[in-house]
Amino acid sequence: MTKVIEICDLSFSYGSKKILHKINLNIEINSFTTLMGSSGCGKSLLTFLLRGILPYDGQIKILNEDVSNINYDSLKAGIVCLNENFDNEIFVNTVKEELLSAAAFSSANKEDIIKIVNKLKIKKILSYNPHQLSGGEKQLVALARAMLIKPKILILDNALCMLDGINRSNALSMLKRWQKQGLTIINITNNAEDILISDRLILVDGGNIVLDGNPKQVLNDELPFYKAKVSLPFVVALSHKLKYYQVVSKIELNHIRLVRNLWK
């Protein structure tokens, strides 16, 4: 499988405080990876390092280019990172202008814009000033803008945390569709339910990767999650508790399957 991100012996400290310690990690093309860990474990820091914003020890390659020597033009639109807070990236007067400027960057056409606007249901806020939007609306606009840039790699750093139920569901289903069309996604989140839609889960704890695998396998053992202070998806947590009482024999990833298992 083609690697889009290769991280080798990556370490970083703030002064004497070690945050990341010799991290080794490869991200494959077209994958949807969820990255979780306790507050302060270095998840967001990783996004700064991937973009070459902070100095580090070790090696990071993105699309086969070493990040420390990267030529900006060659990486242009290769990687887009969305944060929790969009405020510092707003420079225009309306949402429509934001989307048009993103579309111009990648030569996205009118149909692309209409498709994304309809999918994310942001038509009614197109004429609004982005600074007057709610937190969740800003995150939707940031996501729409990112998708119009047509990146190869999309990193979401708690970028969906303020979306309501319907918007979150729309956003995630749109991302899964784009994954099938070639997008590589890294979702940094504290929302345990996101684990269930991803291909791979990575847990970071104490500056190290403590768990890395397919959610269908790794969710069978709850201990690494408690040690890393990370929630389990609800239905998985419930399955583990019911398994302790020998009421179920396997961990379910789905509410309906668990209900059917409990009351056959």
Add this chain to the structure above:
Amino acid sequence: MEIKLQDICFTYKRGDVNILDMINFKIYPSKVTGIIGANGSGKTTLLEIISALKIPSKGKLSIDNIIVNRRSSYEDKKKAKKLIGYLPQNIEKHFCCDTIKNDLNYFLDALGVSYEDLDIRIKNIFEILNLDEDILNRDPFSLSSGQLRQVALSFILVYNPSIIILDEPTVGLDLVGKQKLLNLLTKIKKLYCKTIVIASQDLDFINSVADNIVALKEGKVIRSGKKEELISDVNFLREIGVSIPQMALFSNFAYCEKNIKLGYYADINDLVKDILRKR
């Protein structure tokens, strides 16, 4: 300390739309009120009005009998603001110094307060929030979003206002952070009789901590009442576009699929006991 909102309207020059339209409800003292609603429903604007940070276009806010509206004096608005500790959504914007300690001093200076026992207050609050006192000497930029949110909450608790207003307080928090916040809010409500208002998309957290809920839709209060009534009404929550708390969702599936009526719970362990009883 009762808070009353009467006929509150608020308009930005945003397509001439009322962000808030004829809002009327009471926030009961020493209780936790959860504000829920879809994106753009007006939650943050409502919190900013309750915090006296924004003045309503129409109507009036009354905090402990201090009236806040367009006709209020500067002194009354200032008095109202001093009763409140507000944790905003975008927390990073509010840190501007080179260390957390300097930000705390700046925060307290702005409020016009100083405490002789500040170091003891900080020590106690940091212990409750499980924050390392080393953080005081760190650059805010070097902290994660979750850590910054906890630090900002610690500032409010050091100030110790009667009313605490939190906008999306669980964003960026890990499992332990959320549990600590839940325990802390429960404690300060019961022991210190604080009035707490929380707006959040995290309905599981609201389910755990709130006594009452106010649901907004397109700037209007569409429903309000005791948490138990609203949180268990899955169809209503779907209608207003918010996430369904996982426990309510599971109970709903159990009823729809197998006609099993599970009770309404905030704690997963109580749900487990109910499941064991009904097998």
